[in-house]
Amino acid sequence: METVVTTATIAAAAVSPSPTPFTTQHLAGEQILSKLHAIASSAAYWGEKLPGSAVVKRYIVSSHQNDPVRTIFELLFFLFAVRYFVASRYSTSNPHHVKFTEADIDELVAEWEPEPLVPKTTVLEELDIGSIPLIHGESGPVVDVESARVGHVKRATNLASTDFLGWARDPVIKERAVQIIREYGVGSCGPPGFYGNQDIHVKCERDLARFCNSESAILYAQAFNTMSSVIPSFMKRGDIVIADDRVATSTQKGLQVSRVTLRWYKHNDMEDLARVLAKTNHEFRKAPLTKRFIVTEGLFENTGDLCNLPEIIKLKYQFKYRLLLDESLSFGLVGSTGRGVLEHFQENGHPELSRQQIELTAGSMAIAFSSAGGFVAGSDAAVEHQRIGSNAVTFSASMPGYLAAASSQAIERLEEDNSRVVKLRENTTHFRTFLEKQLQAARVLGSVVEFVSSPQSPHILIKLSDDFRPETLTSFVAAEELLQQIVDLCLAEGVLITRHKRVPTHEIIALESMLRIEVSASLSTQQLDESASIIAGVVKSISSA
Amino acid sequence: MACETQLLEKEFGRLTSPEYKYKQKVQPSEKIRHVEEEEPAYYMLLLTYLGYLIMIVCGHVQDYYAKVFHPETVADFMAKDGYAPLFSDFESFYIRRLQKRLRDCFGRVVTGVPGRYITVLDRVSNDYNTTYKYLGTSTDCLNLSSYNYLGFAQSSGQCTDAAEVSINTEGISSFGTRAVCGTLDAHVKTEKRVAEFLGKEDALVYSMGYGTNASVFSSLVDKHCLVLSDALNHGSIRYGARLSGAVIKIFKHNDTKDLERVLREQISQGQPKTHRPWKKILVAVEGLYSMEGTMTDLPTMCDLRDKYKFYLFVDEAHSIGALGPRGRGICDYLAVDPARVDILMGTFTKSFGATGGYIASSHELINHLRVNNMGNVYAESVSPPVLAQITAALQTIDGEIRPGEGEERLERIAFNSRYLRLALKRLGFIVYGIDDSPIIPVLLYVPAKMPEMGRILLKMGIAVVVVGYPATDIASSRARFCMSAALTKEDLDRIIKVMWQLGNILSFKYGKGMPDANGKVRHWELSEVLASGVEDCKKDW
């Protein structure tokens, strides 16, 4: 059964049986007769008047005179057609249908025992439940945190939050937020289509479009629901999508729900992408032309490296695909002014690239712009389409005004002054180099852990190295357990890092256990150095235990 | 000072007489089960379809003309250089040729608090709604469009104060997802409060109501499970159910008989092809339907749940806060023990002037969601000032802060809803939904009446949402009034007068009217409606 993702499917739902407002039950018989009479007489009247009706009438009369048998055939044919249309709607043509008596059904109902609504807690879930840190008060570079496994740590250096540019506790943004709630209240109280579209939202959309150099942009109330909604709004059953096999969960969900013809290419392997493109185009060379998209990420959440944008754009033109790029993590983190992987490559030998070559760019305001929500940038037509065609926009209230205003402010400040981006880059390079040195000194780099993310990424991912195989390490869960021990020991020493938490049942890509360390522009060199030493020390202690 | 009171009055009108309050009564199941929707004459159906037919024909003619003479205007919708068009034929046709005609009625840009009045920025379009020119002026409209049931959309008062404090002490973001490092004290405290309010063991809050539904099903059901969904369920439920991979069957809107039929059929047949028994069956319904004003017959649902052993999910987006003698939603209104509903879902967007959604259920289920739900593991957490707004609103409803105010808000929305609904029915409009529903849809049927209504009302300074296909059935375009405790009885009288006038101009008084003192069913005169409305709306009708 189709459920709704698009206007087209809403159409299907609208046509499907719903309580029709025109039932006849409570009309008295007399009334019905008089109504029918009125209809019939007006039909006859209009029948005469309708242009062409005379021709039809003449045809029927003459054909009957010439060949009465034919009239019978035609009548039969007509009845058959009617029966066919009526039957196809209501038949239980399911060959697997088994007929039961009511008594049988009662028995089956009485016998049926459903599984419990809540599945048994898995070992991983138990680990996850126990390892959620609780932050007292406010998040920021140093937090007061409590964890069931470690206890209360009054001062921990925060290397787990996604506040890369250090907006937390920013007094100017707070002031702006207060000003907005004193003018607009907290909620927007309506979807954008129905009076929930405030001028601050419009401004934020304009600011975003300017920041990304696109024609337009549209806000989504939650970053996680941006990719998962924009994908089905453009890509439908029959369309072809070629996606990187390490994309983030939100993208996976969008691809799943849109029911497109989906092909994966090996993460960042451009040869494989070219091969898959060629193979797919060959496979569908005779099929009717449908939309074709490449879907990938700027800075990958799952691997911490950049996509090869110049090559992807080249291939996209060569094979006639469109591109949907998820820059949720790359805006603010990549490029000298934080304008994402596009800017990064423009500055590194590809000045010819432009935003117009990327049909759709998705981003998150929860990461680079201090607030919450997501957005999609693209052409005017593509953005307008989402206002009615994207589920998470039409079926949800617009985000609170103060969050949109805070994002606007963050954008304006980034445009004026890129020192936060520069500081983040310095911090990243410094921390990464220092951590590498410390791990090397502790003789664990390569033998126990290794970096997954690329050296420039402030989103640092570290996995257990393939050579490190203690006997206990037999499964994904065991690896997670070990990494959680590292996280816990770090926290006990005052450094908050985290595992790269994934939920196996929701991921359709391969899973890997990793530690996640987020560098922030608001941390001092001293804080970074101390944290790196502690992390290296903990890894060493784990490996020798 | 005078200026300031004026400003406050603009957001929340003061109660003008103690008469204008109504304490909602707990209702028996029968009261809400048989809402016979009134139907218009047959020719209305014909006219409605004829309206669409004319638009479709005109649209195709326009398209043909555009393709021949102005190909650049349809470039986005045509295949070019080996690229398929970005939008499918049907969608783009609908948007270009039908929706665009009334596009000015949607997405109007507003500013300020969406309270008793809403400030709409004036705009004109000189190119048939392709672009708009903003004139720099604005119009204050009486607000029956925003979801502001209890009137908590305010720029001052206990909720906004709490939000401001929270910005200063907790920031506007926790910079992380709940399961990773975005859980603050504020989240835990709010969740406890929400659970208490709903009479459930535990609760979770999410930063988006849509997102709550979009992700929760994936954590509860899989492809060996069956989801039975009401035909008119919200898009978020349909999306979430579909994402979960479960088999989905639809039953007729609010029809427990049809639900039982489907249940018997499905339990006896089992899973398709294999005929193995279903692992679980989850029935998803809404408390109050946002386009209809109808309510789920929860007591009967719960009886069916006991008999057929399915799990019950109720989306209370529009009923929480707005219904029930104590504002606790559908369970309160129908005196159903919340324990008989497995999962209570709702949003904070509508009654609390905040944003986001919640799930309330057993400890066991909530713990499972804490680490399994995508909304907890991957999505950003709720912004602290939103939590403060929610908590302060709940405290107000419970009478913990500003005793008496919460009760007054509840009694005002209850009165307002009944008052306007009765008046509109007496005037002869077809109005869907139960008597106490704060959502009051007035049926227009003919599509051309939507833009007309939207525009005239805006000119008269009243903001109302008009909706048609695809948000509703193709034949039942409507105008939807969303009631608010912030409105005064005088505001409603103004609306009633305007509607009376409009009903005559646009002739959409399709209903039979209501019985008068002599028991004769007829359209009432405006003066009669205004004279006896206050008393009569508090009685059963």
Ligand SMILES: Cc1ncc(COP(=O)(O)O)c(C=O)c1O
């Ligand atoms: C029944 C229902 N569920 C969920 C939602 C989504 O809530 P939100 O607007 O907070 O995303 C809505 C709102 O439109 C709704 O009507």
